[in-house]
Amino acid sequence: MILKSFELNKPSLEKYKIFLFYGKNEGLINEVIEKYFIKNIDSETMKYNEDEFLKNNQTILSEMMNNSFFKNNKIYIISKVSDKIFKIIEEISSKNLEDVKIILKSGLLDKRSKLRSLFEKSKFLVTVPFYEDNASNLTPIIIKFLSENNIKLSRESINLLSSRVSGDRENLKNELQKIYYYSISNKNIDYEVVEKLSNLAENYDVGKLANYYLCKNTKNVAKILNENNYSDEDCLLILRTILNKSKRLMKILQNFDEGIAIDSAISEIKPPIFWKEKESVKTQVNSWDLKEIKNKIYQMNELETKIKSNSRNSLNLISDFIVNY
Secondary structure, eight states, X not given: OBOOGGGGGOGGGGGOOEXXXXXXXXXXXXXXXXXXXXXXXXXXEEEEEXXXXXXXXXXXXXXXXXXXXXXXXXXXXXXXXXXXXXXXXXXXXXXXXXXXXXEEEESOOOTTOHHHHHHHHOSSOEEEEEOOOOHHHHHHHHHHHHHHXXXXXXXXXXXXXXXXXXXXXXXXXXXXXXXXXXXXXXXXXXXXXXXXHHGGGGSOOHHHHHHHHHTTOHHHHHHHHHHOXXXXXHHHHHHHHHHHHHHHHHHHHHHHHTTOOXXXXXXXXXSOOOHHHHHHXXXXXXXXXXXXXXXXXXXXXXXXXXXXXXXXXXXXXXXXHHHOO
């Protein structure tokens, strides 16, 4: 059965258990999963990529069946799927999984794909293609974000952003986060600034670097620093990104220290943490204590002053800070 993304809120679809979401617009796929399957639903979410799922399929299938028996709702999200998973999905679709939903995520799937064909022809399986967004879809998202965060950009800058994200809302989210972090201490953001910031897409996502740092994943931090050629402007953005995420982590740790459960402490943060980032944030909570993160925030404020007064040495300053905990 083929549907469009906006049709997934139909009550009649509640009976369907297995979904295939495919296409180039990963950002919209993630939004749909958050809106219709995770948000406000009392379910546990299990995530795998295709290789992990295939390697452990017998254990996972057994868990799915037991899950239905004990009436404990779970959502299984399997990413980067291909025709390699076809036979297992065919098998699962014949079983009665009352309290389980399975979401398969993929990039583009050819019309000759056996997996795509299975979902399109079945009356019991649902597939949704996700096409690239265009400027008319993306511009309202940009304007809403700017308004909510009191950021002013020219129409020319807005058009530049929408044209540089390759029609994917996930890319747009990353670009808007860069604008937000830059705006914390720079209220005047002209076209040239937006052009430089959006060019950072050529480098590894700054948000991922910040998350790896706060997860104390030194191996991936070192790999990113070695593989990318960051400019002086990039270094200041990296620092501000880590600083902003550290302040968010400090608030979560304060709630956690007051006896609030980790999931609740994360859920209370404003603006809300995107579901895709929640597991990373949990790792961060377990990697730092409140005193330690407060000390790091103090060090970062001092480091920003140094970078502004000595921009030629900014890459060395930020690299030394990141690799030495």
